[in-house]
Amino acid sequence: MRTDTIDEFAASLDGADVACTRTEAADLAAVLDDVVDDPAVGAPLGIDGVSLEDTTVQTPPTPQLLSDAATGVTRVHGGIVEYGSFVIQADEAGTEPVSLYPREHVGVVCASDLHDNVHAAVDWLGDEFDAGRDTAVLATGPSATADMGELVTGVHGPQTVHAVVVTDR
């Protein structure tokens, strides 16, 4: 299935000014080391057979790390193919602030977590809400503002966003 879907997701990411790298789970650590700007801070990914322990990404997050890190690495729990959106769920380990504070966000998304459109993603989120995971953000591209008279990216949220798609998960 996935190749077409991932291609489409990657095209939408590109339209949203988000880079996309594909990898298999076994190579994720090496890919992350390649993709992130150090220093990097992360929150646990919760993906089978994958750990940030094997990378330069520092865990657990602290306020200092959030301030100093050039990159935040988190799981992206769902992707919306149509818009290249990340669905990032909040957790006690700090996925939300890690995806928010550093200048770059690297989001790791499993190919099996891609949803065609907003409707499908919200259907899935409905089940997640019922299971108690009831806080999430749909994030599409870098933070932006036109409040200073023209469009500028990189405001309170990340200036650069990078998607790493794990093709075999």
Add this chain to the structure above:
Amino acid sequence: MSRREKAQHIRHLLDTEGDAVFENTTHVNDGRLEANATRDDIEELRTAARRIKEDAIEQLPDLVETVREQVEANGGEVYLAEDAADANQYITEVAESKDADLLAKSKSMTSEEIEVNDALEAAGVDVCETDLGEFVLQVADEAPSHLVGPAFHKSTADIATLFNTHFDTGESLDTAEDLTQFARDHVGDQIRAADVGMTGANFVFAESGTLALVTNEGNARKCAVTPDTHVAIAGVEKLIPSLDDFPPFAELIARAAGGQDIATYLSLLTPPVDSPVVDFENPHEPLDGASDDREFHLVLLDNGRTEMREDEELRETLYCIRCGACANSCANFQHVGGHAFGGETYTGGIATGWEAGVHGLDSAAEFNDLCTGCSRCVDACPVKIDIPWINTVVRDRINRGDDQEFDWLVEGLTPDADPGGVDLQKRLFGNFGTLAKLGSATAPVSNWLADWGPSRAVMERVAGVDSRRDLPAFRRETLVDWFESREPLEAAGDADREIVLYPDAYTNYVLVDRGKAAVRTLEALGADVTVAPCHESGRAPLSQGMIETARENAVRVADSLDPYLHSGRDIVVVEPSDLAAFRREYERLLDGERARRLAENSYEVMEYVYGLLDNGADADVLAAGGDVAYHSHCQQRTLDVDQYTEAVFERLGYDVVTSDVECCGMAGSFGYKSEYYELSVDVGETLAGQFEDAGVESRELVASGASCHEQLASLLPPENRHPVELIAPE
């Protein structure tokens, strides 16, 4: 404000803020059109969003109870605030209970409505606005001029001057990038230091106790999760049942607001959230949401909304999702901005409903006349609110609320059905049909008299008719006179189509030639034409907020056209604003069946010509070819009727350049009023500019509306004509 003061205020804003507002609003308005064009289901989404809002407001008391139970079950508090003072007291107490020195707040119009910053600051709590537009205004100590882009009235250079003066910035800040970087860092420090975070909510899902926040900058995300205490303020109308209802809004809101397919961040927060508090005072302590003790308060604001819900006419306002599209699509707003077209808190077309509901009629009365009823916002609104109608209703109420000493005198002398409170200016324009009849009967003396210097001075002083405007010249021979004096056509009686032409007051008494051209064209295409008696459609009094007079007009028009409808004739209308009255407003003025029959059997003249040609009429009898510059009419475009004029031109081999402004700025009486004359001309010059461009300036000017004709005639030589005058056979 007197007329003179209002004119001065508008002139000042045109000079100081007009350019920045124009650039920003037209940019996002174009963005909306482009973004909507990439999907073919926008109409379905709008219909779905509308229905969800209708249902939610219908069941609002239940939703309030549901959300209260759910938020409390989640571990938060809900406070239902009766009014601004009540809300402010609660919020201030929360801040004091946390010994807060600093509160970081994301953008929220509802927080502006209650002026919570003043209340908090009076209690010794500093407030930092974290949305960069709001931050600019906080530094400048100014009010927002737009629902979504609060600083739309400021250019990059204005903001640079402000920051360089106000802050010790080291190097001079010049570019939007410099300014954003500086503000981001400055505000970022405040968020890190804040004791309480405050947000609004674009939607609240009752069943799960979830806030939906729509942002691009990421400041709301930070305000909500960084400190341990989160206060959200939302009008009660923000409640919708559940997450399941969210998708249409997720798709529509950013498109409507600024042309993004989807907002950068759609945060769905169900507080108290699991995310760890980020305590920058303990920088090396690992984040751990499990050990945090978060506090959450949802303040649901009534402040007049319950009464709005019970008010048949204002209720629709509560469906508003505050996207600002009504402002962006409004020609007047584009030119003058929300500091004129806005009340105490809200701005743009929908502001009339909000201000009347939450602050009262006086606040709405300050700016309500800036809605000319052009109806371009009707297509723009993602929840299909009839914003012009809300403006008409509120204007009517303002008229009625104004007791004047000599009411009995005025009431005895004017032929309309509205009460004496209506001011003389509105009454004059609202009775245009009667005036035109009188003017025509006494023409040309009436025209000489009207144009005579001393008369104009009196008209300006007493009725606010600007003496810089040319008055319409009434024709002694009306369209109806002309038609009756003609020999009946030989073909009459055995034509395939039978038509009754509705002669509006302009076509009958002033722009008679376009009426004659319509008759000749329709007859040449094989239709049997008769002309109805001339009765004002109600458009003129509607635009003055004189609904009872409009209702009387509508009944009289329906009475006069019913016999023709019964005998199977189609109604053809020359003036688009009158067709719009038949199709849009009559359902509110006449009983349902009558209004439906009239609307369904009425056609704009070029729409009808298109239909005849499409059904095999001989196009060769019409005048073909030529280079034209065409301005369709605002209400005509809202009805999607303009396409037929363009299609007929194309069929007949004309080369057409069309304007893309939302409105010509004349808008019936608007451009005649001395307090609005300069704004009207400013709006008109944008249109005129498009027709003065290279390659366009030598084309024949064509306009569908009487107002558009007058505006173009005053700004551009030579004379312009109605499309049907071009194609009419000699």
